[in-house]
Amino acid sequence: xxxxxGKLLSFLNQLDDANIAYYIExxxxxxxxxxxxxxxERWEVEFYADGDIEVEVFYGEGPDVELEGEEALxxxxxxxxxx
Numbered sequence: 001x002x003x004x005x006g007k008l009l010s011f012l013n014q015l016d017d018a019n020i021a022y023y024i025e026x027x028x029x030x031x032x033x034x035x036x037x038x039x040x041e042r043w044e045v046e047f048y049a050d051g052d053i054e055v056e057v058f059y060g061e062g063p064d065v066e067l068e069g070e071e072a073l074x075x076x077x078x079x080x081x082x083x
């Protein structure tokens with residue numbers, strides 16, 4: 001369990017450092033979800049108790065959604081880099 005908590009805390013620290021707003025939900029017994037709105041996208045990042053991470057990205061105003069893994073998180077920070 002500490003691995004999943006470590007991943008969650010590391011991710012939240014990255015969001016804070018990048019000044020990306022978020023809120024946290026507890027939608028299921030085994031997950032915490034971090035909700036993010038950035039650059040006309042909505043991100044739902046679920047952290048599972050077993051250490052898995054599931055990422056859903058909703059693009060624009062339409063119903064387009066893509067289910068991705070942990071590797072998608074790098075794109076979130078690249079797309080929201082103020083430099």
